[in-house]
Amino acid sequence: MSEMVARVRIPQTARRGDAVEIRAMITHPMESGFRLDNMGRPIARHIVESFTCTYDGQQVFRATLHPAVSTNPYFVFYLAATHSADLLFTWTDDHGDVARHTAYLTVAD
């Protein structure tokens, strides 16, 4: 199985109180289980099932994915910037594989 590679985009700095935009993507085939192989047999499902983001340890985003999410799942969501802290992004797929990515959000007044 190929590696899950994460790409995350957060603002360089955020103003306290702003709702900042977070973009996160993970490479993953998101094999739906409905595609057929070359002899017409369904190719086994293999998808990212959950994606979470924590901000200073607290969950601020959680997505439960089903096969209809496109290959290389991509999410844009918002975060109320309160203080500078770590953002931890975690993707878990149905094989139990986990990918993690950290980014530090700098929040100024």
Add this chain to the structure above:
Amino acid sequence: MSKSIRTDRRDFLVKTAALTGGFAFGIPLPNASAAASVPELTHWIVIRPDELVTIRIARSELGQGTFTGLAMLIAEELDCNWQNVRAEYADVNEHVRRDRVFGSMSTGGSRGIRESQEYVRKGGAAAREMLIAAAAQEWRVPVAECSADSGAITHEGSNRRKTYGKVADAASRLPVPKDPKLKDPKQWKLIGTSPARFDIPDKTTGKQLYAADVRLPGLLHASIAQCPVFGSKLKSADDSKIKSMRGVKKIVRGDDWVAVVADNWWRANQALKQMPVEWEASDNDKVSSESIKQFLRTGIDAKDVPVARKDGDCESAITGAEKIIEAEYYAPYMNHATMEPQNATALVHEDRVEVWVGTQNGETTIAAASEAAGIPLEQVIVHKMHAGGAFGRRGAHQEYTKQAVLIAQTLPGTPVSLQWSREEDMQQGRYRPVALVKQRAGLDADGNWIAWHVRQADQSIWATVRPSDIKNGVDPVNTRSFQDMPYAVPNYTDEYAMRNTHVPPGFWRAVAHTNNPIFRECFIDEVAHAAGRDPYAFRRPLLRNKQKDLAVLDAVAKAVGWGTLAEKGIHRGIAVVDSYGSYTAAAVEIEVKDGTGIDVKRVIVALDPGYVVHLDAVKAQMQGGVLWGLGSAMHEEITIKDGRVVQSNFSDYPVLRLAEAPDKIETIVMPSGGFWGGVGEPPIGAVVPALCNAIFAATGKRIRSMPLKQHGFSYV
């Protein structure tokens, strides 16, 4: 000599204003409405004060006459003066902004007329009611006392008359009737006739502009090379030596292609040919037609295979049969080989993208361009052009549209015409899938056909288009003619083994109704022969529950004189197929000279499409279907070697020549009414099997694989 489509400043301004203003009534191009705001009578119809009736067409003209046919349907219900009618394509951008008001734009599956007819006729009928209502209002008389005919409303009581143009403005302000009354087919005056088609004159004189002819100020030209082994990627393209060649402006790379942009196409293509390009190695580098055939064979030999249809108990019936007939049939990949190679022109502005393309589906084009450019649909303008041949190539797969947009994005503000070379077109097709079929039949002691087993092994197109529609491994498109075979054989099984290769499949005119009818109708002849029966007489009782199939079969048998003595040396073949909602049969008369020279004397095709809109267009489709069938049967095959397509041009992928055409083609158009069947594809189905059956009658040689030339045959 090509004429330019000049987008001058006034047009540009109108377009821009139309975009920002909400929706555009018609973008001023050849064939588009002159003024920006003219009264609209439903979204289908615009009537000017000078009586000009503009009818908007959502589907595409591919040479099949749909552009004129759809206008006729509307004009019939509108009761306008046909002499005042002109047709134009509904604007795709406007269509999206108005929430898909023009309905489906998909022109394929012989759907253009039959799937639009009800709602476009209702558009015409609604407009007519609005016009009558407006006149009645003006005259202050009851609507019921007014009538409309030939572009004018009359109030008999007061002997007053008004032409449509005079009330169109007022009528356009009235509410659109929700359920307008349609004429009974018996009342049709225009439908069923053959008025001059809108597209033929310009096509005949060379005035017709295709997407390949688009010329815009500052236009650059691009030639492209795509990875010859399907599915692999571009490794490198060394432009160091070619980028300074005369006229070369830019080299653009995609995942699996590289293009050269220059000031004319010749220079672009020359530079491209001289550029060292490397493609990534792939597992598919070793695939050949032979290896593909072996792969198909695993489907024929497999133990358990998805069942498309099962009537009775085939296995027991065959085991207990008195006589067993067995045969294997094969048909190769086929290419569309449209006269106009694939091409698209794109112009990327800061806030919008324009594309010019001959497309079978304006919606596919706008979606493809939008996705390639990464901008919303509302910012994409599609200039839909008549296609120089489509046959299924210009619908689902629009790589050329996306490529043109991607290339044009590297040159914002500069229009780029991407033209695939003929070689590229031949080798980057979306091919009619290859197929291997094994059939077995059982006859009882009395010579009755009691069992029929079909095992198909072929490449599924649907698996790439909509895999979730494939239930239990059965491809609903590829099993046509077998899964729905009409003959009353008590024990019948059709099994489908999907075997997909790396060769990209696509919808070739009539799709599975090109090869499956050959396999089926030729095999029926084999069974008839084994039973010692005449193939026509053998079929008739088996079609006892299928009156429409029987009717077309009887019609061609009668017309060819089946059962009567033919002239010396003349041999006949017959076949019947239903497809796309219509019924067709063909009878072919040939003479074989020197054992291998086939002289096709007569081809008779009968078609029952339910209703006929443009009679001459229907006949033309039947005649064209005959030529399509005969040409493909003799000459056409796409073969694979080293993972790539061997054929590159009409030199090695010949199509039918004029001299090879039959001496006579007779068309029997027999619409039985009560249903709407397709016309573009159905006429093809029965032609080739009828020919093959005639070849057997003439030579004793049973044709089980296409094309005919591989058996040493040629047309003389």
Add this chain to the structure above:
Amino acid sequence: MADRHPSAFSRRRTTLRAIAAGVGFLLVRPSVATPDDLAIALREAFGDRPITPGKLKLEVPRLAENGSVVPVAITVESPMTAQDHVKSIHLFAENNPLPRVLSVELGPYNGRARVATRIRIAASQQIRGVAVMSDGSLWSAAVDVEVTVGGCAP
């Protein structure tokens, strides 16, 4: 046949709206639809709780070429305060092999109830978003997406 959810949108409502807008003539949609599957999925997710149209806005292109990568943005009107916020958003595709697409948990910590992603749409159908608010109320919106690929197949 499963009972339709009492508040589940039916195609009929869209039909009436379209006619009222003066765009009269509707097409027969492809009959691969499984609105019953959607009704079941909605019931499984939300029980019998009423779902009201509103507050949620779905941005999806009206046309998709082949439906494999369709951008979707969901925005819900909400102050996103501790007292009044969106708790979760759910996305459904009535005509996909599985109607559930995605579920997202949110809270006042988001500041803005907007999520964007890319989804697969198997065939032309209605995409529906449902938002669950902190007061337990359910809100929804639906958009029709036409998937254009399908070419010459009859």
